[in-house]
Amino acid sequence: MNHCFLLMTHFSAKSAYDQVLELMNEKHFFVIHFDRKTNIPPNDPFLLQLQSLPCVRLVRDRLNVQWGSYATVEATLRLIREAFHFSNISYFHLISGQCRHVKSIGYIHAYFSTHAGEEFIQSVDMDTIPDFLSRFAIFHWHDYYNLRSTRLKDVTLRRLSKISRVVQKTMALVGLRRRTPEWFPNRYVGSAWWSLTAECCRYMLAFIKENPAFVQRFKYTQLADEMFFQTLIMQSRFRERVAGRNLRFISFKTRHAEELTMAHALEVSGRDILFARKITRGSEALMAFVRERAVEVVG
Numbered sequence: 437m438n439h440c441f442l443l444m445t446h447f448s449a450k451s452a453y454d455q456v457l458e459l460m461n462e463k464h465f466f467v468i469h470f471d472r473k474t475n476i477p478p479n480d481p482f483l484l485q486l487q488s489l490p491c492v493r494l495v496r497d498r499l500n501v502q503w504g505s506y507a508t509v510e511a512t513l514r515l516i517r518e519a520f521h522f523s524n525i526s527y528f529h530l531i532s533g534q535c536r537h538v539k540s541i542g543y544i545h546a547y548f549s550t551h552a553g554e555e556f557i558q559s560v561d562m563d564t565i566p567d568f569l570s571r572f573a574i575f576h577w578h579d580y581y582n583l584r585s586t587r588l589k590d591v592t593l594r595r596l597s598k599i600s601r602v603v604q605k606t607m608a609l610v611g612l613r614r615r616t617p618e619w620f621p622n623r624y625v626g627s628a629w630w631s632l633t634a635e636c637c638r639y640m641l642a643f644i645k646e647n648p649a650f651v652q653r654f655k656y657t658q659l660a661d662e663m664f665f666q667t668l669i670m671q672s673r674f675r676e677r678v679a680g681r682n683l684r685f686i687s688f689k690t691r692h693a694e695e696l697t698m699a700h701a702l703e704v705s706g707r708d709i710l711f712a713r714k715i716t717r718g719s720e721a722l723m724a725f726v727r728e729r730a731v732e733v734v735g
Contacts, residue, residue, distance in 0.1 A: 437526040437548060438463050440634075442515040444508075445533030446471035446501070449482035452533065456492060461541050465525065467518045469495040469511045493518050506654060508628065508661040513644070516637050526552070529631045534714040535684070538704050538726045547683075547710060548631075554679045555636055558626025559666045568625045571658035573614055620653065621671035628661040629713070630682050636674045643668060683710040698722050705729070 441459060443466060445452055456466050468486065470476055476483050486492050495514045501507045512530060519528055527548055537544060562568050644651050650668070654660040669675060685704050686693050695716045696704070704712050704726065715723065 437545065437552070438465065438522075438524050439527050439529060439544075439548070440465040440467060440519045440522055440525045442512070442519060442528055442530045443468045443533065444471075444501070444511055444515065444530065445469070446474050447533040448474070449476050449480045449486060453482040453485055455533070455536075456486065456489070459537060459541070460491075463545065464491065464541075465519070465522045466492045467495065467515050468492065469515050470498055472498040472500040493521060504658045506657065506660045509654065509664045512661065512665075513641070516641060520634075520638070520641075525634045527631055527633060528637050529711075530629050531711060532629065532713055534716065535629065535711050536713070536715040536719075536723060536726075537710060538685070538712045538723075539710050544710050551679070553633060553677060555630075555632050555669065555674055555677045556679050556681060556683050557630040557632060557666060557669060558682045559624045559670055559678055559680065560626055562623035562625050562663065562667075565625060568623075568659075568663065572616075572623060572663060574658075614656075616653065617649065620650070621667060623663060624666035624670045625663050626666045627682050627684065627686065628659075629684050629686075629711070630665065631710075632665075632669075633677075636669065636677070639672060639674065640665070640668055643672070681708055683708060685709045685712040686714075695719060696722055698725065701725055 441464065443452060443455065445455075445468065449470070452468050452470070456468075459466070466489075486494065495511070495518050497514065499507045499511045499514070501511050515530070516528060519525065539547070562572065654664050657663065669678065685696075685700065685706070687696060687700055687703070688694065693714050695714050696712055696719045698721045700712075701722060703709070704722065
């Protein structure tokens with residue numbers, strides 16, 4: 437069973453190279469999307485190393501991926517399309533530059549062999565989560581600038597940021613909503629990070645090609661990457677295969693994922709946890725603990 441890791445990162449080529457080395461295996465392949473904001477010279481030695489590896493492909497047409505933007509969905513789709521240049525892939529795994537595997541490669545292989553055919557993606561009915569209803573119903577402009585940034589240098593962007601917030605608040609107050617077509621399927625939400633079969637990913641590419649209106653409705657939507665794939669899969673025959681878990685540990689004490697430390701060691705050790713994020717310099721003790729235990733969980 438071959439696996440392809442879809443790496444979406446805004447870090448350096450060295451960081452991506454190190455990540456690839458950690459997962460290197462004869463059954464593993466990699467596709468990398470570097471955020472367009474990441475300045476990587478063509479002669480970067482680690483970029484050249486990545487380009488020399490037959491198991492690695494790079495997305496050439498890079499996108500500027502802002503937090504919460506539709507560009508995250510499009511970057512994911514470009515990763516999937518590029519991944520189909522590899523043959524005989526069984527599973528695609530979407531990971532970020534701050535994701536690391538927390539089980540041994542042997543354990544990961546055995547896990548997917550045992551659960552072959554299951555789709556590992558979180559999926560919850562959007563109607564049960566009011567925050568996501570507003571993100572879907574009100575216009576958002578994250579593709580044009582980062583609305584979370586408090587350091588917008590351009591005067592025009594600062595003004596647009598203020599105007600956009602006023603428009604959004606006004607829409608919410610007066611009950612204005614973006615139109616959703618009657619044919620639109622029930623909406624679902626979940627984590628942006630998943631592990632899906634190649635068969636499911638191939639279906640998704642075919643679906644969006646045949647249904648451009650479905651894609652269009654997710655543009656100008658906040659955090660579309662946490663709705664798009666869930667909604668698409670849950671209206672398909674693949675919904676019967678959805679396992680309800682995404683095999684990742686991500687800790688949320690606020691609205692955003694927190695950096696993982698030894699305080700998260702117990703959660704990371706769960707049998708259904710294969711990957712974790714956010715792994716940073718502050719996670720070194722945790723990763724040392726994980727690597728010491730890796731030999732114990734092979735198979």
